Amino acid sequence: MIFNGNQLANSILQTLRITSKIKPKLGICLVGDSPASKSYVNRKLKACQEINVDAEVFHFEENVEQDQLIKHIQQMHHDGILVQLPLPLHLNKLDIIHSIPYEKDVDCLHMHNLQRILVYGELCEMLPCTPAAVLQILDYYDVNVIGKRVTMIGRSFLVGLPLSLLLQKRNATVTVCHRETQDLDEQIMNADIVISAAGQPKLVRNVKQGAIVIDVGISQGEKRGKIVGDVDFDNVKNQASIITPVPGGVGPMTVCMLMRNLCNIWKKKQGQPVYINPKLSEAYLND
Ligand code: ADP
Known part of the structure; x- marks a missing residue:
């Protein structure tokens, strides 16, 4: 059987579609002009459109200073924030990821989130x-x-x-x-x-x-x-x-999981139940 990622991703995206007037907002920081990074960001924007959430891209020059980028991230008011990887070598990837408040870390790469999930086995509304x-x-x-x-x-x-x-x-x-x-x-x-x-x-x-x-x-x-x-x-x-x-x-499934993280962050904020992978919950109970 050959898996069709576009088909499954589209059907999951349908279930994530936001119908309320107020909707979540994703903020994306893009550094430099790598065509691959730009194409990934465009795919994320398209997925946001498909599920009817707002997205905003902040484009920085390749030689942006670390402090300037971090200051920008700290001032972002979006519900979910991500920095498109890879970053130019003069930037410290981990310091930049950790400047995102962990509850907005939609890529789920912040040490707080990874530690909760992977080390302590805590169930979380986000997954990498x-x-x-x-x-x-x-x-x-x-x-x-x-x-x-x-x-x-x-x-x-x-x-x-x-x-x-x-x-x-x-x-x-x-x-x-x-x-x-x-x-x-x-x-x-x-x-x-x-x-x-x-x-x-x-x-x-x-x-x-x-x-x-x-x-x-x-x-x-x-x-x-x-x-x-x-x-x-x-x-x-x-x-x-x-x-x-x-x-x-x-590939298409990865973008879809990003949208699920964003929707879960949003639902959690609204006090609504979030999606948690049922098979993980079963496994986590065993250990
Ligand atoms: P990504 O972030 O997409 O997973 P990376 O380039 O950061 O990709 O990591 C590549 C991983 O693949 C590394 O852990 C590396 O050890 C492993 N790897 C690379 N080449 C080989 C190989 N020939 N055989 C086995 N593992 C490999």
């Missing part, structure tokens, strides 16, 4: 967006991860690290692989579920027959302007039971 997208895809297919072998390729702050911890919380047996892993192919062949977030084309060439394969990788393909994942799709699609394509797989 790409890990949340992967969990949502597994839920869509009703995949039971309890006791399953998951091979997570990549251990980044944005994807591999938080996702590996969330899957442990769901009682999967998780192996984390990275740049220094020596028997990557073996770890991949051993897995019931392979999740790749390394940004290396054709890293995953073969999987166990019937494995579930989630491709979070994004890199430039051989043809200019073409985006490819980490998985050799044409080969692996014949072995996997479920596979996500790039583009059109995890």
Whole structure:
């Protein structure tokens, strides 16, 4: 089965649509002129339009000073605030993320939120967006991860690290692989579920027959302007039971999870019940 991320994202976005007169407002800080960052920001703006929430983009020069950016963030009155990553190297990413009040941290990258969720296992109205997208895809297919072998390729702050911890919380047996892993192919062949977030084309060439394969990788393909994942799709699609394509797989779901975080921040503010992933709640009760 080939997952259709646009279709599921659109159907979830329908359920998030705001119909009240007063609506949440997202504030986005964009630094520099990277075409990739601009395109991500545009996708976020489009999703905001689709669910009828307001959004405002603040565009800073590539050489903006750290203090100036932080001062700006501290004065933002928006319900959800995010800074588009990556940032130029002269800026301290963590100091900038931590200048966002944690209750407005719609990307869920502030240490307060990550610690609550990943270390203490507290249920929270927010989840980091790409890990949340992967969990949502597994839920869509009703995949039971309890006791399953998951091979997570990549251990980044944005994807591999938080996702590996969330899957442990769901009682999967998780192996984390990275740049220094020596028997990557073996770890991949051993897995019931392979999740790749390394940004290396054709890293995953073969999987166990019937494995579930989630491709979070994004890199430039051989043809200019073409985006490819980490998985050799044409080969692996014949072995996997479920596979996500790039583009059109995890990507659209990630933007959708950002919108869910924003709506949850808003609902919490209004005293309305927020959406919490039911399978996470079950797992969290176990530990
Ligand atoms: P992202 O933030 O999208 O997850 P990063 O570039 O920050 O991407 O992280 C890439 C991750 O992938 C790192 O944890 C790195 O160790 C891992 N990685 C990169 N190349 C390989 C490889 N050839 N084999 C296994 N893991 C890899």
